Amino acid sequence: xxxxxxxxxxxxxxxxxxxxxxxxxxxxxxxxxxxxxxxxxxxxxxxxxxxxxxxxxxxxxxxxxxxxxxxxxxxxxxxxxxxxxxxxxxxxxxxxxxxxxxxxxxxxxxxxxxxxxxxxxxxxxxxxxxxxxxxxxxxxxxxxxxxxxxxxxxxxxxxxxxxxxxxxxxxxxxxxxxxxxxxxxxxxxxxxxxxxxxxxxxxxxxxxxxxxxxxxxxxxxxxxxxxxxxxxxxxxxxxxxxxxxxxxxxxxxxxxxxxxxxxxxxxxxxxxxxxxxxxxxxxxxxxxxxxxxxxxxxxxxxxxxxxxxxxxxxxxxxxxxxxxxxxxxxxxxxxxxxxxxxxxxxxxxxxxxxxxxx
Numbered sequence: 001x002x003x004x005x006x007x008x009x010x011x012x013x014x015x016x017x018x019x020x021x022x023x024x025x026x027x028x029x030x031x032x033x034x035x036x037x038x039x040x041x042x043x044x045x046x047x048x049x050x051x052x053x054x055x056x057x058x059x060x061x062x063x064x065x066x067x068x069x070x071x072x073x074x075x076x077x078x079x080x081x082x083x084x085x086x087x088x089x090x091x092x093x094x095x096x097x098x099x100x101x102x103x104x105x106x107x108x109x110x111x112x113x114x115x116x117x118x119x120x121x122x123x124x125x126x127x128x129x130x131x132x133x134x135x136x137x138x139x140x141x142x143x144x145x146x147x148x149x150x151x152x153x154x155x156x157x158x159x160x161x162x163x164x165x166x167x168x169x170x171x172x173x174x175x176x177x178x179x180x181x182x183x184x185x186x187x188x189x190x191x192x193x194x195x196x197x198x199x200x201x202x203x204x205x206x207x208x209x210x211x212x213x214x215x216x217x218x219x220x221x222x223x224x225x226x227x228x229x230x231x232x233x234x235x236x237x238x239x240x241x242x243x244x245x246x247x248x249x250x251x252x253x254x255x256x257x258x259x260x261x262x263x264x265x266x267x268x269x270x271x272x273x274x275x276x277x278x279x280x281x282x283x284x285x286x287x288x289x290x291x292x293x294x295x296x297x298x299x300x301x302x303x304x305x306x307x308x309x310x311x312x313x314x315x316x317x318x319x320x321x322x323x324x325x326x327x328x329x330x331x332x333x334x335x336x337x338x339x340x341x342x343x344x345x346x347x348x349x350x351x352x353x354x355x356x357x358x
Contacts, residue, residue: 019058024072026051096125146277150284152339156346163350175289187278194270
């Protein structure tokens with residue numbers, strides 16, 4: 001342990017900051033716990049109590065140099081604010097990422113146990129966020145796909161048609177037509193896709209008519225166990241489960257569940273996916289035609305539209321990264337590269353077509 005005589009002003013400032021952050025993080029967990037019930041509430045309160053161990057470590061190191069309470073870092077204050085006012089899966093994902101990027105692993109004044117605690121806290125938050133991520137996955141997929149498709153396809157459309165040399169009015173109406181056609185097509189496609197997926201899942205559930213056959217089965221000679229062997233159980237387990245079914249007269253699906261969420265919940269609602277896809281595609285497709293709506297033309301409109309779409313692509317990529325627990329920067333740059341690549345190809349094709357026709 002660093003002695004009081006050997007500590008430096010820089011160390012004291014850093015320890016005080018860690019102390020403030022630990023106290024703020026504990027408050028954030030308590031704020032999240034207030035918005036939860038049952039087991040989730042107990043888990044979050046346990047995490048808040050765990051932060052007190054780290055707080056005690058910095059208090060011991062600081063000793064008489066604790067000084068007046070100081071503000072936590074901007075990032076920690078933001079997380080606490082979000083926890084107090086929202087508390088959804090997005091906040092859990094942010095807190096999970098924050099715990100996974102703790103500075104304790106490289107700080108010589110923090111213990112290995114503290115660094116390990118932070119890693120485990122991140123995994124606890126990952127587990128708490130799992131159900132929300134699964135529930136969100138269907139609608140979230142439609143929203144992200146819709147927004148990116150709207151941004152990229154309509155940017156490519158207006159750049160491609162603009163490269164042929166047509167007037168601004170034609171570009172604007174082409175963009176609006178692309179917005180409406182694409183949004184309606186995306187909504188219809190999402191509805192059919194999700195609805196079909198739900199119908200496929202429903203086909204795996206036991207036929208209700210088969211339930212009525214259970215009381216008439218021969219207890220000593222029946223093929224009930226084969227149902228569960230066909231669904232992946234080992235023979236002894238299938239036989240035991242078949243006896244339970246005969247005793248309760250309840251035919252179940254024995255379908256594997258994930259994080260307590262059934263497969264229908266993970267797929268999501270067909271109508272929610274359709275509406276989400278329509279709204280986000282339309283929002284994304286509106287961005288590249290904004291300069292033309294406000295009267296811009298030529299190179300100015302092209303540069304402005306491309307810049308606006310680039311900012312939007314970076315934003316959607318960062319959100320995907322945060323919610324998936326990956327690097328927001330990498331996901332943002334990936335979205336940007338794919339979007340700009342598609343738009344550039346379309347623009348070049350439009351220019352080539354204009355030159356050939358002209």
